[in-house]
Amino acid sequence: MFIKIDFQSETPIYLQLRNQIIEGIAKGHFKPNDSLPSVRQLASDIGINLHTINKAYNLLKSENYIAIDRRKGATVLPLMDEPDMAFVDDLKKTLNTLIASSICKGISKDDFLTICSKIYDNFREEM
Amino acid sequence: MFIKIDFQSETPIYLQLRNQIIEGIAKGHFKPNDSLPSVRQLASDIGINLHTINKAYNLLKSENYIAIDRRKGATVLPLMDEPDMAFVDDLKKTLNTLIASSICKGISKDDFLTICSKIYDNFREEM
DNA sequence: ATATCTGTTATATATATTATATAACAGATA
DNA sequence: TATCTGTTATATAATATATATAACAGATAT
Incomplete structure (x- = not known):
């Protein structure tokens, strides 16, 4: 572990x-x-x-x-292939606050999406 | 308020x-x-x-x-035009956990980026 | 059978966090 | 002078976090 x-x-x-x-x-x-x-x-x-x-x-x-x-x-448990609505709703609320703070801190939309994209790739490359 | x-x-x-x-x-x-x-x-x-x-x-x-x-x-205070490193580090850690859970819940990279993009646009359109 | 491994439940304790309630103080202002 | 700021202090209560011990029920390997 x-x-x-x-x-x-x-x-x-x-x-x-x-x-x-x-x-x-x-x-x-x-x-x-x-x-x-x-x-x-x-x-x-x-x-x-x-x-x-x-x-x-x-x-x-x-x-x-x-x-x-x-x-x-x-x-x-196995990973899901279809997201459930409750999770997506929670995710959107969390992202709303996170993106609001990012806007205040001068992180552009492109910057933010690039950061997310790289993190996603980090997970994928090891599978 | x-x-x-x-x-x-x-x-x-x-x-x-x-x-x-x-x-x-x-x-x-x-x-x-x-x-x-x-x-x-x-x-x-x-x-x-x-x-x-x-x-x-x-x-x-x-x-x-x-x-x-x-x-x-x-x-x-005025919005920042340059993000500070400490904030970006925190943001990455938060996003890392959030994206990990999203992967488990079957949310594809494209889905995730689209959600973020829309939320960003929501903030921008009112400014 | 017996010892050993699971999760589960119960009780108790200690500390920190969250929220409220009152009160008072210092500085600015109308 | 009365009134508005934030600030500080004290006290209380409820909840959350983490630990410590102990015991129970069920499965399993020897």
């Missing part, structure tokens, strides 16, 4: 975990049906409490990134 | 305020040197505590969106 927690960050640990696991799935480091480490294993690896891992896993489950089975543990 | 607070939202009030003010600046509803309502006035309008407004204003000040003067109150 390539999880790096920044304990100085203002982003809560369980959210850093969630984000890095999502990035791992998008990068293909975690394939569909792959098992994630058990909550105890990962907690011990990172040196944090198992409930913090559990909170991240349950959040990922509620967002449909992983499934949790009492026997097998947490497993990665 | 066109501030709408969702008291059911999990996003803290002071952050909803911050975001909507940034969106107001980006849309040109607030022009450079415009005064924002006083903390007491806005608190009374929305029906929340003045310290919550103060927290939002001071956050906006620390992020260089507004200036706060003891006499004139809070005023909108």
Whole structure:
């Protein structure tokens, strides 16, 4: 597992975990049906409490990134081929704020789209 | 003032305020040197505590969106024409997570760029 | 069978964040 | 002088974050 927690960050640990696991799935480091480490294993690896891992896993489950089975543990769900509306609505709201701040900070539309394009390519090239 | 607070939202009030003010600046509803309502006035309008407004204003000040003067109150700063590095770094990190989740949810690069492009145009057409 | 591995649940504690309520102060201004 | 700024201080309450221990139920490998 390539999880790096920044304990100085203002982003809560369980959210850093969630984000890095999502990035791992998008990068293909975690394939569909792959098992994630058990909550105890990962907690011990990172040196944090198992409930913090559990909170991240349950959040990922509620967002449909992983499934949790009492026997097998947490497993990665297949990527979607059709986006669901609720996600797109959330995405648009987040992007609205992000783009507003970018406009204030002098980032042109082209600059912004170029940044996004490069990030997208970073994910794709490793799959 | 066109501030709408969702008291059911999990996003803290002071952050909803911050975001909507940034969106107001980006849309040109607030022009450079415009005064924002006083903390007491806005608190009374929305029906929340003045310290919550103060927290939002001071956050906006620390992020260089507004200036706060003891006499004139809070005023909108001019938009930047050159982005600063710290902001771009933050933006890239946020976009990295957002794009990772979008990939998992089946949103293609073209879909994503089109959404961003439209949001950018929404801001521009009102200026 | 027994030991060991899952997630899950419960309880308790500590700290930080968010939001409110009151009050007072200093400076500018009408 | 009264009134408007932001600012500071104190107190309180609710919620969120993180940890610590312990125990339970189900699956599994030896």
